[in-house]
Amino acid sequence: MDKLKIGIIGLGTVGCGVYKALQNIENVEIVKIAVKNINKPRPVDVPPEIITDNPYDLINNPSIDVIVELIGGVNPALEYLETSIRNGKHIVTANKELLAKCGEEIFNLAEQYNRVILYEAAIAGGIPIIMPIKTILAGNKINKIQAILNGTTNYILTKMDTDGASYETVLKEAQELGYAETDPTGDVEGFDAMYKITTLSTIAFKKRIKLENVYREGITKIRKEDMEKANELGYKIKLIANATIDENDNADVRVHPMLVSKKSMLAHIDYVTNAVAISGHPIGNIVLSGPGAGEFPTASSVIGDILAIASEFGKTDYLLPMMRCNHTSKANPVNIDDTYNKYYISITAPNAIGIIAKIGTICANKNISLSSIVQKGVSDDNTADITVITEECLERLIKEVVNELSDCTINSIIRVAD
Numbered sequence: 001m002d003k004l005k006i007g008i009i010g011l012g013t014v015g016c017g018v019y020k021a022l023q024n025i026e027n028v029e030i031v032k033i034a035v036k037n038i039n040k041p042r043p044v045d046v047p048p049e050i051i052t053d054n055p056y057d058l059i060n061n062p063s064i065d066v067i068v069e070l071i072g073g074v075n076p077a078l079e080y081l082e083t084s085i086r087n088g089k090h091i092v093t094a095n096k097e098l099l100a101k102c103g104e105e106i107f108n109l110a111e112q113y114n115r116v117i118l119y120e121a122a123i124a125g126g127i128p129i130i131m132p133i134k135t136i137l138a139g140n141k142i143n144k145i146q147a148i149l150n151g152t153t154n155y156i157l158t159k160m161d162t163d164g165a166s167y168e169t170v171l172k173e174a175q176e177l178g179y180a181e182t183d184p185t186g187d188v189e190g191f192d193a194m195y196k197i198t199t200l201s202t203i204a205f206k207k208r209i210k211l212e213n214v215y216r217e218g219i220t221k222i223r224k225e226d227m228e229k230a231n232e233l234g235y236k237i238k239l240i241a242n243a244t245i246d247e248n249d250n251a252d253v254r255v256h257p258m259l260v261s262k263k264s265m266l267a268h269i270d271y272v273t274n275a276v277a278i279s280g281h282p283i284g285n286i287v288l289s290g291p292g293a294g295e296f297p298t299a300s301s302v303i304g305d306i307l308a309i310a311s312e313f314g315k316t317d318y319l320l321p322m323m324r325c326n327h328t329s330k331a332n333p334v335n336i337d338d339t340y341n342k343y344y345i346s347i348t349a350p351n352a353i354g355i356i357a358k359i360g361t362i363c364a365n366k367n368i369s370l371s372s373i374v375q376k377g378v379s380d381d382n383t384a385d386i387t388v389i390t391e392e393c394l395e396r397l398i399k400e401v402v403n404e405l406s407d408c409t410i411n412s413i414i415r416v417a418d
Contacts, residue, residue: 233387
């Protein structure tokens with residue numbers, strides 16, 4: 001049997017995992033690996049003749065069938081993949097940012113040149129989600145996704161919860177342990193999860209979701225006091241990638257912290273574990289959970305994609321039709337101000353007679369019902385700590401309420417999951 005010949009661009013953590021795992025697979029041959037620094041020490045023993053610092057040694061090599069892109073980012077990855085496709089190569093990538101920002105462009109190009117792009121590793125690490133949606137779940141009308149898609153933020157929030165520590169303290173610890181980057185912005189400000197939910201919702205809803213229409217909010221404002229109050233109220237705080245679509249193709253796609261009921265499975269997804277909860281018909285509700293990052297979990301998804309191509313390579317002129325991009329229309333974006341949510345609001349208010357009544361009246365005037373309102377003691381500076389949980393209401397009305405509470409300090413506003 002002829003071997004599928006691949007070229008790998010990038011030999012970092014995931015690339016090393018892919019290289020190690022492919023040593024035991026007989027029908028795949030690594031022809032060339034492109035790296036930025038040939039002399040950099042690596043935990044794998046790679047024959048020097050297959051290493052290069054020029055990616056075009058792979059991209060322009062006619063013997064290579066598949067380019068495996070593991071460097072991330074848009075530039076120069078976009079140019080590498082577009083040139084590879086034009087040179088007749090199939091693509092396997094773990095690049096969530098590239099897919100979210102340039103997915104339509106590269107998928108259209110791939111179809112033009114009859115090439116397939118597989119990207120299981122780009123969404124949830126080792127959790128199989130794209131291929132199941134495209135195949136086993138293809139007959140479903142999926143209308144909702146709630147997911148934990150970033151291990152760094154989930155680790156930080158879990159440690160804040162279990163240790164009663166501040167965000168700053170746990171972030172520093174996560175950086176020392178290698179769970180967070182020196183510059184953690186991509187994770188803690190929600191960019192990583194935003195890229196992933198953009199592509200995941202596009203696939204699940206069969207409607208293209210534009211990145212610029214996805215609302216994003218990170219975890220940097222979450223306080224240990226919020227963690228304590230959430231627990232008292234029966235919740236955990238998680239960074240949730242949330243996407244819903246209605247019968248008129250109105251899509252509400254966003255990433256932000258949420259209070260999640262302790263009765264739900266997502267509340268118990270801790271540390272670096274990821275999970276994806278999907279709702280649809282006729283499947284109902286399912287949850288897939290597992291390692292969302294790391295050397296071998298992500299490599300597992302990359303290798304699965306490589307072997308999917310290998311299984312059909314040379315047997316058909318149109319590989320993996322079910323895995324192709326088939327989106328011909330865009331969803332209608334829903335602005336966050338037009339969404340309905342429940343809210344947790346932490347307020348520091350003057351300890352004055354009638355302050356709770358005032359909060360209730362302002363909410364009532366906006367037709368906002370309160371599920372609970374609790375005052376816990378009075379501080380030395382004669383201020384009261386008040387926690388409000390609303391019933392479901394319009395986002396823009398909550399903003400109006402906050403503006404009218406001008407004599408109060410709003411410590412936190414966090415949406416509450418259904």
